[in-house]
Amino acid sequence: xNQPDMHITxxxxxxxxxxxxxxxxxxxxxxxxxxxxxxxxxxxxVKGISLAPRRGNPPPRIVETAGGMLNAIGLENxxxxxFISEKIPYLKEIGTRxxxxxxxxxxxxxxxxxxxxSEVEGISGLEVNISCPNxxxxxxxxxxxxxxxxxxTRAVCTHxxxxxxxxxxxxxxxxxxxxxxxxxxxxQAVSLINTLLGMAIDVKTRxxxxxxxxxxxxxxxxxxxxxxxxxxxxxxxxxxxxxxxxITTTEDALEFLLAGATAxxxxxxxxxxxxxSQDIVEGLARYLTDNKLSGISExxxxxxxx
Amino acid sequence: MxxxxxxxxxxxxxxxxPEIFRLTLTAPDIASNARPGxxxxxxxxxxxxxLLRRPLSIHQTIGNEQLQLMFKVxxxxxxxxxxxxxxxxxxxxxxxxxxxxxxGKQAICLVGGGMGIAPLYFLAKEILRTSKPPKCVVxxxxxxxxxxxxxxxxxxxxxxxxxxxxxxxGSLGHHGFxxxxxxxxxxxxxxxxxxxxxxxxxxxxxxxxxxxxxxQCQVSLETMMACGISACLxxxxxxxxxxxxxxxxxxxxxxxxxxxxxxL
Ligand SMILES: Cc1cc2nc3c(=O)[nH]c(=O)nc-3n(C[C@H](O)[C@H](O)[C@H](O)COP(=O)(O)OP(=O)(O)OC[C@H]3O[C@@H](n4cnc5c(N)ncnc54)[C@H](O)[C@@H]3O)c2cc1C
Ligand SMILES: Cc1cc2nc3c(=O)[nH]c(=O)nc-3n(C[C@H](O)[C@H](O)[C@H](O)COP(=O)(O)O)c2cc1C
Ligand code: FES
Numbered sequence: 001x002n003q004p005d006m007h008i009t010x011x012x013x014x015x016x017x018x019x020x021x022x023x024x025x026x027x028x029x030x031x032x033x034x035x036x037x038x039x040x041x042x043x044x045x046v047k048g049i050s051l052a053p054r055r056g057n058p059p060p061r062i063v064e065t066a067g068g069m070l071n072a073i074g075l076e077n078x079x080x081x082x083f084i085s086e087k088i089p090y091l092k093e094i095g096t097r098x099x100x101x102x103x104x105x106x107x108x109x110x111x112x113x114x115x116x117x118s119e120v121e122g123i124s125g126l127e128v129n130i131s132c133p134n135x136x137x138x139x140x141x142x143x144x145x146x147x148x149x150x151x152x153t154r155a156v157c158t159h160x161x162x163x164x165x166x167x168x169x170x171x172x173x174x175x176x177x178x179x180x181x182x183x184x185x186x187x188q189a190v191s192l193i194n195t196l197l198g199m200a201i202d203v204k205t206r207x208x209x210x211x212x213x214x215x216x217x218x219x220x221x222x223x224x225x226x227x228x229x230x231x232x233x234x235x236x237x238x239x240x241x242x243x244x245x246x247i248t249t250t251e252d253a254l255e256f257l258l259a260g261a262t263a264x265x266x267x268x269x270x271x272x273x274x275x276x277s278q279d280i281v282e283g284l285a286r287y288l289t290d291n292k293l294s295g296i297s298e299x300x301x302x303x304x305x306x
Numbered sequence: 307m308x309x310x311x312x313x314x315x316x317x318x319x320x321x322x323x324p325e326i327f328r329l330t331l332t333a334p335d336i337a338s339n340a341r342p343g344x345x346x347x348x349x350x351x352x353x354x355x356x357l358l359r360r361p362l363s364i365h366q367t368i369g370n371e372q373l374q375l376m377f378k379v380x381x382x383x384x385x386x387x388x389x390x391x392x393x394x395x396x397x398x399x400x401x402x403x404x405x406x407x408x409x410g411k412q413a414i415c416l417v418g419g420g421m422g423i424a425p426l427y428f429l430a431k432e433i434l435r436t437s438k439p440p441k442c443v444v445x446x447x448x449x450x451x452x453x454x455x456x457x458x459x460x461x462x463x464x465x466x467x468x469x470x471x472x473x474x475x476g477s478l479g480h481h482g483f484x485x486x487x488x489x490x491x492x493x494x495x496x497x498x499x500x501x502x503x504x505x506x507x508x509x510x511x512x513x514x515x516x517x518x519x520x521x522q523c524q525v526s527l528e529t530m531m532a533c534g535i536s537a538c539l540x541x542x543x544x545x546x547x548x549x550x551x552x553x554x555x556x557x558x559x560x561x562x563x564x565x566x567x568x569x570l
Pocket of ligand 3: 532554
């Protein structure tokens with residue numbers, strides 16, 4: 001039998017399969033080289049990049065919770081210049097699509113990032129983080145207000161020649177409204193969800209377990225919420241939706257595709273099973289073959305609501 | 307990067323003390339590449355509870371095929387590990403991080419407290435394996451004698467000539483802190499290199515003592531870890547001068563020169 005057709009298209013860019021890795025959970029790709037054949041993946045989304053390097057939050061930065069984890073990394077990253085000089089040469093050679101996740105605390109910062117990254121060879125798209133709950137400045141404001149979300153999307157789109165994926169925050173009342181605003185701003189796709197704001201307390205010391213007090217919840221625990229949001233957004237917008245949130249197995253990935261996601265990103269699962277992303281690529285191919293489906297497009301949006 | 311994911315096969319599970327276990331497993335890729343001070347990330351449950359892997363130091367390698375972990379049961383993950391038995395398989399990845407660096411050192415002292423002893427055994431073995439081993443003194447601390455299990459014998463068996471003990475209850479050796487043993491047993495005429503692993507307050511006291519004498523000191527740090535492979539950035543610790551970017555224990559450590567990191 002022929003190999004099933006796994007390719008998908010987002011913003012005019014063809015990905016060999018719908019499995020990407022989520023920003024902040026896959027380093028800059030190289031960290032997973034011992035465990036994954038990177039060229040088997042649909043794409044790699046790198047750790048969020050800001051214009052200047054960021055130090056991030058003080059420790060403790062992570063804590064495990066039931067079926068998940070809280071993180072308050074605080075967007076630590078090497079900054080744009082070092083990213084381009086130190087990380088891009090490697091990423092250019094890995095044989096898969098590279099999406100650069102960007103963040104800023106002003107419209108100007110997003111614009112500059114978009115402009116400068118558009119001039120760099122080896123990048124297939126931008127994912128705009130308007131949602132990270134960890135940093136006191138910026139982040140939250142852009143992602144939780146429809147007008148601001150539209151403005152930042154427009155700022156990036158008008159300054160970039162790359163496809164723009166806007167990554168949505170789940171910490172809002174109506175995520176579909178934000179998704180529509182971002183679509184109106186010119187985004188070629190949306191990805192969701194970023195982490196859910198949470199908290200944990202050490203009852204012995206009566207102190208918060210994270211130095212930042214609050215942090216973002218990720219992992220299997222958030223999957224049902226993420227799936228519901230992806231399903232809602234897929235109905236609210238015409239642009240492709242990339243599903244993120246607790247995806248750990250092939251079956252999880254299939255759920256998101258059925259709910260209307262064109263692609264998915266694997267996050268926290270990379271820590272639990274460093275091979276998770278590749279396992280899911282192989283699992284999806286097997287699912288298509290076993291069910292005699294010719295391609296992944298026969299799965300996407302295939303939810304049956306009786 | 308010589309890192310591997312393996313399905314280690316458990317060949318032996320020993321209970322050394324009421325809450326302390328030693329697990330021997332066959333994991334040839336990791337075992338043949340491991341250096342003293344490095345660690346592995348262990349998936350204690352193939353399901354979701356606990357979700358994250360647990361970092362454990364490599365206690366020793368045996369030949370090129372086997373490695374040993376020594377751990378204390380402190381929560382869910384380590385309890386599950388203690389319940390595993392020979393024949394079962396355990397998923398782990400490593401070897402991770404940077405180990406101790408003792409090239410050219412002539413007088414070495416290893417100071418371990420509690421489970422911090424685990425990586426020091428591997429280190430002692432490596433030190434004594436060379437043709438002309440340097441002077442090597444081992445100082446070990448625990449709450450009570452029983453917690454050492456067979457370790458005093460183990461260190462003797464590999465040829466450590468001088469081992470001293472400290473216990474919180476006085477049941478073996480010095481009644482008090484292991485850090486106090488440095489004063490008693492290290493001849494200040496020697497230029498010591500001290501390697502330490504254990505609870506933070508203990509290491510802090512060791513570092514202070516070394517600083518007083520101008521001795522070099524290498525410390526093995528612990529933090530919470532989600533990935534162990536430099537991807538999550540969760541294992542940050544401040545630098546010695548408290549400025550600049552954080553260090554990451556899984557990648558820049560777990561072994562650091564004492565002056566590289568802050569002692570808050
Ligand atoms: C590089 C490194 C090497 C280590 N080597 C050893 C070893 O050789 N033997 C050994 O017994 N232990 C070692 N530890 C500590 C070990 O990882 C923890 O004891 C273990 O993760 C606890 O898991 P649990 O599920 O049993 O406990 P949990 O239920 O997760 O936690 C129980 C208690 O342990 C603390 N804890 C949890 N994770 C860690 C951690 N990563 N570091 C420190 N404290 C933690 C928690 O705060 C809590 O108080 C090492 C840690 C690191 C970072
Ligand atoms: C340690 C950690 C760091 C993260 N860093 C970023 C980041 O820099 N930018 C971003 O857009 N999302 C970041 N995220 C969010 C993830 O990309 C993802 O949206 C979220 O974790 C939900 O997916 P998951 O449950 O599969 O992990 C981070 C998540 C974790 C756990
Ligand atoms: S534990 Fe993830 S970066 Fe160190």
